Amino acid sequence: xxxxxxxxxxxxxxxxxxxxxxxxxxxxxxxxxxxxxxxxxxxxxxxxxxxxxxxxxxxxxxxxxxxxxxxxxxxxxxxxxxxxxxxxxxxxxxxxxxxxxxxxxxxxxxxxxxxxxxxxxxxxxxxxxxxxxxxxxxxxxxxxxxxxxxxxxxxxxxxxxxxxxxxxxxxxxxxxxxx
Amino acid sequence: xxxxxxxxxxxxxxxxxxxxxxxxxxxxxxxxxxxxxxxxxxxxxxxxxxxxxxxxxxxxxxxxxxxxxxxxxxxxxxxxxxxxxxxxxxxxxxxxxxxxxxxxxxxxxxxxx
Numbered sequence: 001x002x003x004x005x006x007x008x009x010x011x012x013x014x015x016x017x018x019x020x021x022x023x024x025x026x027x028x029x030x031x032x033x034x035x036x037x038x039x040x041x042x043x044x045x046x047x048x049x050x051x052x053x054x055x056x057x058x059x060x061x062x063x064x065x066x067x068x069x070x071x072x073x074x075x076x077x078x079x080x081x082x083x084x085x086x087x088x089x090x091x092x093x094x095x096x097x098x099x100x101x102x103x104x105x106x107x108x109x110x111x112x113x114x115x116x117x118x119x120x121x122x123x124x125x126x127x128x129x130x131x132x133x134x135x136x137x138x139x140x141x142x143x144x145x146x147x148x149x150x151x152x153x154x155x156x157x158x159x160x161x162x163x164x165x166x167x168x169x170x171x172x173x174x175x176x177x178x179x
Numbered sequence: 180x181x182x183x184x185x186x187x188x189x190x191x192x193x194x195x196x197x198x199x200x201x202x203x204x205x206x207x208x209x210x211x212x213x214x215x216x217x218x219x220x221x222x223x224x225x226x227x228x229x230x231x232x233x234x235x236x237x238x239x240x241x242x243x244x245x246x247x248x249x250x251x252x253x254x255x256x257x258x259x260x261x262x263x264x265x266x267x268x269x270x271x272x273x274x275x276x277x278x279x280x281x282x283x284x285x286x287x288x289x290x291x292x
Contacts, residue, residue, distance in 0.1 A: 015217060016209070016213075019209070019212060020205070020209065023205045023208060023209070024205075027201050027204060027205055027208075028201055031196075031201070031204070032192075032194070035194050036192070036194075039194075041194070041195075041196060041197075045200075045204060048204060049204065049207060049208055049211065052208045052211075052212070053208065053211050053212060053215055056212040056215065056217060057212075057215055057216075057217060057218055058217075058218060059217050060217055060218060060219060060220040061218070061220060061221055110194065110195040110196055110197065111193055111194060111195065112193045112194075112195055113193065115191060115193050117187060117188050117191075118188050118191045118192055118193045119193045121188050122192065122193060122194075140185075140190075141190055168185075172183050175183035176181060176182070176183050
């Protein structure tokens with residue numbers, strides 16, 4: 001697997017080849033990041049496609065002083081929030097919102113209800129405000145640094161750290177009372 | 180109340196995808212981007228810096244001229260006459276220099292604040 005620097009150089013040298021490498025590295029993490037936010041597979045697929053079209057189109061606007069991973073995740077997050085916003089009749093859902101639609105974990109063909117504990121964990125995550133969901137998901141599942149998450153959410157590393165710990169505490173509380 | 184340990188779940192999720200999903204989505208995306216050219220890097224970051232420098236240089240030049248004129252034509256006995264002296268000095272400038280000063284004032288982004 002190529003690292004970000006190699007991928008950036010490859011895209012600059014040969015956009016098509018380089019972008020294939022970029023997709024190999026990022027298609028799964030980006031899809032799962034979006035899926036955890038929007039829940040339904042079809043929505044996650046649409047938002048993932050749109051994310052990568054935007055990444056490609058705006059590739060030259062990427063500032064090499066910033067984390068490339070954070071830049072890609074920021075575009076993906078915006079796509080997911082835009083999609084959640086559409087559901088509630090807004091342009092984009094706010095980081096302080098807790099979208100109700102995802103709380104119920106809508107029936108989906110690509111959802112394993114038999115794994116009760118992981119279903120409960122996702123329900124606990126979706127009971128959080130979006131900014132806490134983002135802090136928890138990107139730290140727990142994607143292992144982004146607090147600084148990278150801050151770049152995605154337009155916040156500070158200290159603020160993200162606080163949101164992550166608050167999210168964990170709320171999740172533990174939710175899980176204890178729902179097991 | 181039962182205990183909960185994140186290690187009991189790890190990174191397991193109830194979400195699934197159709198077989199071969201990731202290779203098929205990669206192909207779809209490649210088809211999309213083939214019709215969607217990369218946009219050029221924004222030029223505004225460079226031009227904004229240029230504009231800022233030009234504004235600062237122009238402002239400094241105007242300030243230097245005004246201070247110079249004020250020092251040269253400052254009446255010794257009346258502060259109220261300062262502006263009149265500047266006006267008089269302005270009147271003595273060539274039409275080109277007057278036009279340049281007026282233009283700088285008009286273009287100065289900070290003048291109206």
